[in-house]
Amino acid sequence: MSEGPYDLAIVGAGPAGSAAGIYAGRAGLNTIILERQMAGGQVVISPSIENWPGEKEISGPDLSMKFRGHVESYVKIREFSEVELVGHDRLFTISTPEGELVAKALIIATGAEHRKLGVPGEDTLSGRGVSYCATCDGFFFKGKDVLVVGGGSTALLYAIYLHNIGCRVKLVHRRSEFRGEKALQEKVRSLNMDLIMDTLVEEFMGEEQLDGVKLRNLTTGEVLEVHADGAFVAVGEIPRNEIARSLGVKLDREGYIEVDRKMATSVPGVFAAGDVTGGLKQIVVAAGEGAIAATSAFDYLMEPYWTESG
Ligand code: NAP
Numbered sequence: 001m002s003e004g005p006y007d008l009a010i011v012g013a014g015p016a017g018s019a020a021g022i023y024a025g026r027a028g029l030n031t032i033i034l035e036r037q038m039a040g041g042q043v044v045i046s047p048s049i050e051n052w053p054g055e056k057e058i059s060g061p062d063l064s065m066k067f068r069g070h071v072e073s074y075v076k077i078r079e080f081s082e083v084e085l086v087g088h089d090r091l092f093t094i095s096t097p098e099g100e101l102v103a104k105a106l107i108i109a110t111g112a113e114h115r116k117l118g119v120p121g122e123d124t125l126s127g128r129g130v131s132y133c134a135t136c137d138g139f140f141f142k143g144k145d146v147l148v149v150g151g152g153s154t155a156l157l158y159a160i161y162l163h164n165i166g167c168r169v170k171l172v173h174r175r176s177e178f179r180g181e182k183a184l185q186e187k188v189r190s191l192n193m194d195l196i197m198d199t200l201v202e203e204f205m206g207e208e209q210l211d212g213v214k215l216r217n218l219t220t221g222e223v224l225e226v227h228a229d230g231a232f233v234a235v236g237e238i239p240r241n242e243i244a245r246s247l248g249v250k251l252d253r254e255g256y257i258e259v260d261r262k263m264a265t266s267v268p269g270v271f272a273a274g275d276v277t278g279g280l281k282q283i284v285v286a287a288g289e290g291a292i293a294a295t296s297a298f299d300y301l302m303e304p305y306w307t308e309s310g
Pocket of ligand 1: 051116117149150151152153154155157173174175178179180181200201234235236237279280281282
């Protein structure tokens, strides 16, 4: 027996899925949010957020808790419920480890995940010194040598966070300029940390535990080995598009979901919001897209010719 039918299933409880849930709940849609991990998405692992209106500075976990409390006053969030498959005719049948549920419309708000460097030692030393989340693992490296890899806002935030908790930080970036937000660049420079520019990571070294990183300077060709107890990789993201693929939703060249101004995808009844749609990856944008997606799902369900049989 399938659970439902719900009016709307939202996959992902990050800022996009959360905002969609609030709008859907307030519109009176019988809605469920399915989240593969804890609610909050990548916000949970963000050390500090300084561009969410109304909060000059707030930690990721604190903002996530606020989102969650707000969402749950309208709709249910089912955590640790990974969607394995979505099938559809007029209704969407969603398989999770707990069983099947059925919904009339779907919002994909599955976000993006960390890109790996793909160098020797990365996989074997992952969780043994190599990490993708400074807020989760930084604590273990207090007073120790750490390397942050990347030049975007995430890498800059990680470097600042790790410096502030007492790590000795080296920041390694493949170009001579950072890509991340100017305010974060200025903060990093003001901390006088070791900035290793024009440099690639070639290998993570260590037997049981990371103890060094092999670097190559792209200008001089010089290969350098530096000691590191921890290495935090922040080199961008790839979209979590498995559900979209299983439904035959149209993706762009980089694998992000193509949407129109209403956040509608190429499949009727399927909407998408947040980082999985690409573009400007900001909490405020994801939340805005979630609001649009839920409103569009409401309009879709209110179409006078909508019936379960098609
Ligand atoms: P990002 O902006 O895509 O930056 C990725 C960084 O990794 C770039 O500097 C890139 O170098 C480098 N890189 C990529 N592949 C690499 C490789 N194979 N080897 C070495 N370096 C590599 O990713 P992000 O920092 O995770 O941010 C993701 C999104 O979230 C962005 O849209 C960002 O604006 C947003 N974000 C915003 C904030 C904020 O506003 N405060 C905070 C966090 C994230 P190049 O620069 O040479 O390409």
